[in-house]
Amino acid sequence: MSTPNMDENAKLWFGVQLEVTQKLLAAEDRKLEVMHHELSGQHGTLSGLRRLANSRLRMQYDQLNKEYEDAVTGLLRGNTLARVRSLPSMGLKGVHKQRSSLFHAMNIQAGPVKDGDQPDAAATKQLEENVTEIGAVGAEDTHDGLTFARGRVQSGSLSHPDSVPMRVAKLLREWTETYSYDFRDERMMLPFKDITQACASYMDDVKAAVLDIQRVLFKKLNALEQYEAKLKRELELQIKTKNETMSAGKSKPDRNLFDLSQSPQEVAAQLKVIEFERLSAIGPEEFVQTFVRGDQKDEYTDMREAHNVETYVEWFNRLSYIVATEILRTEKKKHQVKAIEFFVQVGHHCYKMHNFNSVMAIVSAINFASVSRLKKAWSKVPGKILSLYEELEWVLEPRSNFKNYREEVASLMLQQDTCVIPIFSLMVKDMYFTEESSKKRLANGDIDFDTMWRLGNRLADFMVLKNAKCKQPRNDDVVRYLKTVPVCSEYELFKLSIESEPPAKEDKERTLGRLKRLETQSQRKTAEKDAK
Template structure:
């Protein structure tokens, strides 16, 4: 509990000091937009958390691999086990197993293991895991080229009299593999080289028998539809960001004219706002491809001689857009609190956002919850002691406790497990919602990636690591497929996405104007900010 007049300086989950102290430790996912360096720093702090940096405790969930049955075996998470046995499977030399689990292999052997034969179809969990992790070692278009070559090789293995029978057995399996690839990793096919290889192989499959023309066409149409929807989403994001930038420009030019409304004047129901935040979260989650988690932290493979190996890889743009949304929401919360001139109004805004955060927690929207807490814990907000003295903070203290970063976010991880279990046994679409604290999810994947080598000392690919990576990403895939059950409110959504937000300097100036500086350092900063910011108006 915060005592009256004490502000919000104690027990803060994310402090500005921590942001500055950890800014040098940034991982590769951050906002690149001009003027958003502060937002990027907030994201870095959240990713790295408070206290010592160590590999995150990984939550492994066996259920719901995308389009796959549960994993057949539970891998030892304690690290790589050296007690390996070479596979006895004929035709797959170079693959190593332990307790019937594939743990390592050469790249060529792993690629061959992906390709169906007349008598073999790869386990679907293997397909997802290999397609997810292979991009660390080979371009997707190069992998597709090799797969196409091996598939065509399979079609030519038998004597002419047996060709038709063999083709009828192998063609549905090859088509199924391509279908799984295009459905789970559609963004790979934005590369024209991928599309050329796909077209070449599907034309060959369709020529085998008339019966395959329809499924080939359905697969191609489904892929085109997914890529079209993605392009439309990206265009919509550009428009939304342009509108937000335009409104910010208007705010700078005519501050008083621009500030005619705030969120409370549009909607004063915390539950409705929490529902609209959930709409935004689920929409942006749904467009993040599983491969973006790998590409966000990709390093050059030491055995790859191609110096430009990663130069043309798809950037993790949808993942970055989602991080940008978190930063925007945090700054929007701080802006809404610092803008009102009257202390009573500021207190009412804080209480409103506390209620919104609580509703987000109840829904299972942990990302918006943490963004709101982060915004309320920014220094320009936390220093408003007179404002905080008017607020009963018991509800906020409970929420902060739930998102406390100590013990590697133990309280949050416990709540997340509860929400995940509720989702599994859900009787309604509302109970299925699980929106993780996204920056912590990235942190977990980052430390998993950094904590284990991609290759073993003998040069073999450490596939045990990639089973664990796939388990983490597959859980996310389940969460992102949930459709939001709440009715959309266009006016609220438009405000949340495009309302002007202050920079850190503008927030400090508004804070000082509301409650004056308390020491010489704050006075000097106030004078400096008034000189620089107000002179631009």
């Protein structure tokens, strides 16, 4: 049997669905009006087909309208109406909303009652009379797997898959699993706890469902806390390793990557381990947070944000500098040639493993001025290695908005059980311009759902990538080295390059001038860092 409190909660939860349905009805009605206007002024052999299309759309509208009316009827079966949401388009006068709704937070008005309006006694009385009449229709009825008589549950289970509490549980599960980082904010966690406690007061099946939702959410949030603590330790170890190297008067560590692994395939596999670890830690909501800027940030000053997007971008830059540093720290020319060969092969194995982010980082490093100017070293690189490098450059060709890369990724995403690491900076750029391509609101203040759908599709593609299964054996020594080895700055790399291969006479002035500018920039950055 239901209680007044249960009926009241059911009305509040189902109100969100009613608001969505109302908006869909309004949109379909506007489409019908536009179509009717267009068809009324057109003639021709296709007029019959147009009338048929119009007729079918009208049937869809009527069916949706009927479902809406049925839903409202089911909502209003109860006798307690103190906190019922406003219900437009049914000939009923609305009452004041006692709490904000999901759509109210987005400035979508679901009914005729405006914010700040107070209900008058006559309106409330009329609403109660209408509801009493609706609740009295039929001595017995069935709705959502429940049997009602005079607005009261006579039989059935609130744990039915289509019952309101189970629908709420499904919504919470989808939200917490997809956008779990939203709940790091206490303003989200408090109402989440209230809703789950209310759901848990129903049947045992509903209680079990919400307890499982809580367990999964808390597990994800705990994993995020541990990951962030791990990143902090990695940064501290980077600084410690660099300080120890400098304090010992050394210009480089005692060992390099080739001491740990002579296999380009092994290094490529460990790069994918790191890449996927970074990628899978990002929540889709972090992209939205990243795009918040200017006066909007004032609204989010007390929000606890994750910074995994920035961390992943920093990893890309670090990998590029690792590659350049490993090439230029070698003292002999033949060792530079071997290093170039090695990293081209690593890049090619990354490509075969669908790790495009590492491929881009490696190719970017090889294109650094400090590496590309080593003409003597490049002249001794075998033709086979140069062919592999040209293949990588073809995949990353930026013309036509990275057409080659995009086509290959699109093809890979159609395959099952394929772990693809995208070019992350390009993904961020796509999402940014998708969001910025049009205003979030229409001229009348309504949400532009076309824009939201485009951004939603981008985020959905990202979720497919981050939730893939990546099964690569882990070599802790190689992973630790890549995460913590000290790297040279741009100035230090260019200086090492000049020491390894002095510039020709015709390029000497230009090359030394660039070195001087890099030195000035490096000194300024160091001074700014010390000032902080």
